[in-house]
Amino acid sequence: MSADPRFHPAAGPYPLSRLAEAAGAELAGDAARMLNGVAPLDSAGAGEVAFLDGRKHLASLKASRAGAVVLPPDLAASVPEGCAAMLSRTPHLAFARIAALFHPPRAPVPGIHPTATVAADAVLGEGCDIGPHAVIGAGAVLGARCLVGPHAVIGPGCVFGDDCRILAHAAASFCLAGHRVTLHQGARVGQEGFGFTPTPEGRFVTIPQLGRVRLGDEVEIGANSCVDRGALDDTVLGPGTRLDNLVQIGHNVVTGRGCVIVAQVGISGSTRLGDFVTIAGQAGLTGHLNIGSKARIGAQAGVQSDVPAGQDVTGSPAMPVKDALRAAIYLRQLGARKARSAAGPAREEQKEPPSGRSEQTD
Amino acid sequence: MSADPRFHPAAGPYPLSRLAEAAGAELAGDAARMLNGVAPLDSAGAGEVAFLDGRKHLASLKASRAGAVVLPPDLAASVPEGCAAMLSRTPHLAFARIAALFHPPRAPVPGIHPTATVAADAVLGEGCDIGPHAVIGAGAVLGARCLVGPHAVIGPGCVFGDDCRILAHAAASFCLAGHRVTLHQGARVGQEGFGFTPTPEGRFVTIPQLGRVRLGDEVEIGANSCVDRGALDDTVLGPGTRLDNLVQIGHNVVTGRGCVIVAQVGISGSTRLGDFVTIAGQAGLTGHLNIGSKARIGAQAGVQSDVPAGQDVTGSPAMPVKDALRAAIYLRQLGARKARSAAGPAREEQKEPPSGRSEQTD
């Protein structure tokens, strides 16, 4: 099933030659064949392009009726009769480029919606698209061709480079951003972090949070994710770093370039990441840590100490992946064979997963 | 204490006979007695209806001054003198129906607020209630009696059936929804998922996300939860499936009917759930898994492999609940008695829970 034209209208059609060129792929097929769009391998038709990453779906490839397939060179022989092959050592990247040709990103429609509130001294670059009920504060600066979605709020003094997207309901404050930065729906950048200190009487006094957030070029912040501004120095996300949805970045976190932070991860204040660190879903990092470049942190890990560059850790507390795996296997075997302790009934009763049915009498 | 009339005005009063009928319960008491509302068992008065699920709160029942109580037949003998009993094998369901009689859900007030922005070619069913600053995009279609709250955004081409609620600050895009679907406050449905691929130079190229989100009848998405649209095929939540708050649903997740997904759960892309799967709070599932119907996944579980239908798993990595329980007991006993290793000071220092007090000198 190809993309629903109501939501994803397709440009084109394009000849195979054009697609192969955009993809940087070597074409084995009729260069003049016209293709209309992209589709999954198992449902693509004669006018569509699919792709294959590796051997795992070889059966689907052989059964496919796609007009063309992007795939690694070593699988070329498995392409069905009549299907054109575009060979690439990075087939997913090649496919992304082809898909983008059929479905270019939505271009900003220059203009300011009449319901938007734009401060008189805000500076908007040429071609900006400011949507309904958007709010752009005093002295804010947007580069060229920025897309500001419905209800988005850009606070006073914020600066964004060219080709940024601040999507519906996103809020940015105390923020300096480069080019091609995206804040997805409901993202929150620059708000006051969790900084306070107790008085002797037990009241909490807020510590003024006097830093900012700096987002490098091509940073993306996922839907409903939060990036707190710094306490004194800044919170910084390096160029290309991407946050998935529902991520929490505490004050004064600093990352290098190209970090990948998956959904629901939490990074406590002042922790520093090198370049190309990957953190899998729901992992948590305590504060003031150093995570070296290209370290990989597993899903649900609980990281409480520094991680050297290039190391893979997982578990809570986190440990090298190989160790964690062995420990998990051992624990599982233990659970599978150990009889209940003679010490008496289990105290940790595993509560049943809630079914939404309250067990109260009220 | 019954419901605050400033927030929850009560319809009625109603005679017991009417309540018992609505509840599908067998009445043991004066059918003509008038009741005014509902209240918790331990604070209900003579004009109020309470309920009891099971034996756990029997003491509260005996002390209760409620005018009527809904409860299972086997507890009928414990009802205090003067208190009418409505007997039901599903007392909580019966109580829900009675409560809804006193407090019917807020009906939409037909009309479009003057500050709302509704595209000229959007189609609104009869009786729709479009609130302040709501935005309804080009070609969107809403069924009858839909309630769209303040600042809600319904993107171009979206389709909703009848009696849907898209509450304050919710955002839907690339979305096809059935009837009686609810998006709670700040829910995000249909946004671009976390799909990108690296170039050889280490830049990330976004993979166009060309699918949609399909929500079956009676699906509910909790506050600030996120449901990403599919990469090519759709992300699908089956009829009756309910998500609690702060849940993350990755691209191309597919669920059957009646799944229950508790707060802060994360499900990675392309994982499939059968029918009536229950996932307890903060659990995480990796991608491309198959979770069979009626499987139950425990709180904070880390599911990394398929779960057969009807199985209960918990732990991280997840394992059958019985095994996880035994492993946890063993681990706990180990912690309670094992002396510190002679290998030297503990390397995993349990960091103190943060108190909001920064330990920096800045």
Place this chain on the structure above:
Amino acid sequence: MSADPRFHPAAGPYPLSRLAEAAGAELAGDAARMLNGVAPLDSAGAGEVAFLDGRKHLASLKASRAGAVVLPPDLAASVPEGCAAMLSRTPHLAFARIAALFHPPRAPVPGIHPTATVAADAVLGEGCDIGPHAVIGAGAVLGARCLVGPHAVIGPGCVFGDDCRILAHAAASFCLAGHRVTLHQGARVGQEGFGFTPTPEGRFVTIPQLGRVRLGDEVEIGANSCVDRGALDDTVLGPGTRLDNLVQIGHNVVTGRGCVIVAQVGISGSTRLGDFVTIAGQAGLTGHLNIGSKARIGAQAGVQSDVPAGQDVTGSPAMPVKDALRAAIYLRQLGARKARSAAGPAREEQKEPPSGRSEQTD
């Protein structure tokens, strides 16, 4: 580097005597010296005030060129020549007061933005600042000097005391709040909780949620956090309690005063916290628990049973911290030395952290 004046304009300058007085600190230095602002210890200049918490950063202190430093009395001797010292047993609190003198919190600018929608019978105290596109519902009451940010929504009947801040995109409904309460960006308070019950046929029927949310004085709710209203009785957060970002509070949770709930914590319905309970990041608590005053719950803990006052627990399932530490050490040693089981290949393969690259063929 001191605070960016574009975002954090500084009041002052002030003489040291004034700062010491505000800080409640003992001054050792020239009372007439003028200071301009605050900065981190390692970058502060002659016109700036820094602070030091303890010995950890003594080296930075000795190298510092700050004009004045706030620090504990026992470190006074380490203050560099020419740097004035302000001695305090609570240096972070003292510093917070000095920072607030230079950077007082943004005062509300009295007035109602022309794009705001305020119900005719809403009552606004003197000096309220109602921002663009804010919505204040029928019968809502705000005390004096409340700040309501862009797109914030205050539902019908809600009551807030004086000096509250309901920041951009926050939504409050069914809510009674005291003085100096803050809802940060995108916070959701008062929405319908996750309450429903199954019919025999497997449909879910919503249980009307007829309670409210009550927020004591000085409660703060972090960005994108969710606090569900009660099912019958109320959900209550005691005075001074602070929630970080992306926290989930289920219906009928009740806390005492001064609780600290760090990012991404989830507390299930009807669980009760005493006073000054601290819950570290990403911890989860099941429902109907009692957590005693001053208990401390560790990061990522899974609490399934009551915690006595003053106890520290961590792990999942949670256990006393000392026990958890020992168990973790043991597990780690196990992983580091145990050879792969002769039982065969590991079944729990640790999936690689996702890199955003889909492994599908579509």
